[in-house]
Amino acid sequence: MYVKNLELKNFRNYESLNINFDPRINLITGRNAQGKTNLIEAVCLISMGRSFRAGRDSEMIRFGENEALVHAEVVKSYMDTRVDICINRKSRKSIKKDGKQLHKTSELLNNVFIVAFTPEDLRIVKDEPEKRRRFLDKELAQIKPAYYLSLGRYKKVLQQRNSCLKGDSFSPAMLSLWDEQLVQYGAELMRMRKEFIDQLSIFSGKIHGSITNGQEELKIEYEANVPYEEDVVRQKESLRSALQHSLETDRKMRTTTKGPHKDDLRFLVNGINARKYGSQGQQRTCALSLKLAELDFIKQETGESAILLLDDVMSELDQSRRAFLIDSLEENQIFITMTEADDDLIQAYGNPTVFTVHGGRVDSV
Numbered sequence: 082m083y084v085k086n087l088e089l090k091n092f093r094n095y096e097s098l099n100i101n102f103d104p105r106i107n108l109i110t111g112r113n114a115q116g117k118t119n120l121i122e123a124v125c126l127i128s129m130g131r132s133f134r135a136g137r138d139s140e141m142i143r144f145g146e147n148e149a150l151v152h153a154e155v156v157k158s159y160m161d162t163r164v165d166i167c168i169n170r171k172s173r174k175s176i177k178k179d180g181k182q183l184h185k186t187s188e189l190l191n192n193v194f195i196v197a198f199t200p201e202d203l204r205i206v207k208d209e210p211e212k213r214r215r216f217l218d219k220e221l222a223q224i225k226p227a228y229y230l231s232l233g234r235y236k237k238v239l240q241q242r243n244s245c246l247k248g249d250s251f252s253p254a255m256l257s258l259w260d261e262q263l264v265q266y267g268a269e270l271m272r273m274r275k276e277f278i279d280q281l282s283i284f285s286g287k288i289h290g291s292i293t294n295g296q297e298e299l300k301i302e303y304e305a306n307v308p309y310e311e312d313v314v315r316q317k318e319s320l321r322s323a324l325q326h327s328l329e330t331d332r333k334m335r336t337t338t339k340g341p342h343k344d345d346l347r348f349l350v351n352g353i354n355a356r357k358y359g360s361q362g363q364q365r366t367c368a369l370s371l372k373l374a375e376l377d378f379i380k381q382e383t384g385e386s387a388i389l390l391l392d393d394v395m396s397e398l399d400q401s402r403r404a405f406l407i408d409s410l411e412e413n414q415i416f417i418t419m420t421e422a423d424d425d426l427i428q429a430y431g432n433p434t435v436f437t438v439h440g441g442r443v444d445s446v
């Protein structure tokens with residue numbers, strides 16, 4: 082799939098923009114603070130219905146304006162799609178898919194598939210577990226509505242259980258009610274995470290092997306906070322007993338200390354934990370392999386080639402990793418931002434479309 086056309090009105094520093102993109106390679110160049118990432122953010126918005134960086138939607142409205150509009154036309158292998166998003170300072174965000182008004186942001190998911198890769202993602206291996214959980218949640222929610230649903234329910238029940246633990250009038254009956262729901266949704270999350278991670282491990286293992294010329298073998302493992310069980314009944318038992326065993330601690334800490342909200346991912350390079358012992362280079366290669374594995378996963382699950390957004394990462398990658406990125410992706414639409422037009426890259430890609438961004442205006446070269 083690819084974004085064919087993007088129209089912006091009062092979005093970030095873009096007053097008005099109407100741009101046609103290359104189905105393959107789009108190089109977006111320009112000095113700092115000119116609007117390169119803003120453009121990538123808009124593409125992300127039409128996929129997820131929210132920004133990958135704004136805390137509040139209203140931050141995306143151009144200073145001094147009341148409303149931002151984003152319109153995109155996306156060509157897909159089965160049926161093309163149009164997305165219209167309107168963010169207003171005073172009213173709720175409006176999202177239309179193919180002209181039809183959506184009631185929830187989540188209804189937009191599973192339509193336009195993107196994989197965004199930023200310098201922050203390069204640190205995913207060594208960052209805190211929360212970042213890796215966010216990765217799991219974001220990527221799974223993007224393609225599996227069932228995951229998004231279970232995650233939302235799990236979080237809600239977790240919140241209720243936690244406020245029950247915090248409350249002065251602690252009620253064991255109430256708690257066991259929350260526990261049973263947490264066990265149900267938690268088991269669902271764990272099963273979907275395990276399946277996803279197993280697939281990612283296979284895909285990223287192949288990619289990692291190619292990038293390192295077979296020198297390194299990457300495995301990604303699910304580091305479940307509560308023992309993982311293949312069988313759903315046993316999984317629920319394992320969750321239930323973890324909650325029961327930690328009840329005393331939970332009451333003392335006034336929060337739920339066990340469960341999938343504490344899950345993690347483990348990266349093993351040649352059997353060694355890359356988070357603890359890997360070099361920075363190895364950790365970066367793991368991150369790249371992981372991101373590219375997502376493309377394979379999306380293709381497998383949906384039949385679509387996802388759009389790859391590379392914001393400021395090309396310059397962070399060394400020659401061999403860059404070469405891999407250039408040579409291995411033959412059908413995905415790719416957006417690459419960088420401060421200077423890189424002649425090597427232009428040459429390597431044949432004839433990419435080069436855009437220059439200057440103060441919220443875009444020229445194609």
Ligand SMILES: Nc1ncnc2c1ncn2[C@@H]1O[C@H](COP(=O)(O)OP(=O)(O)O)[C@@H](O)[C@H]1O
Pocket residue numbers: 092093094095111112113114115116117118119120140141142143144
């Ligand atoms: N809501 C907004 N309204 C107007 N300008 C904005 C808004 N948000 C950010 N900007 C401007 O956008 C620019 C940063 O754009 P960005 O895409 O992050 O730059 P870069 O080209 O370095 O990636 C800054 O000049 C910033 O002031």
Ligand SMILES: [Mg+2]
Pocket residue numbers: 117118119393
């Ligand atoms: Mg930027």
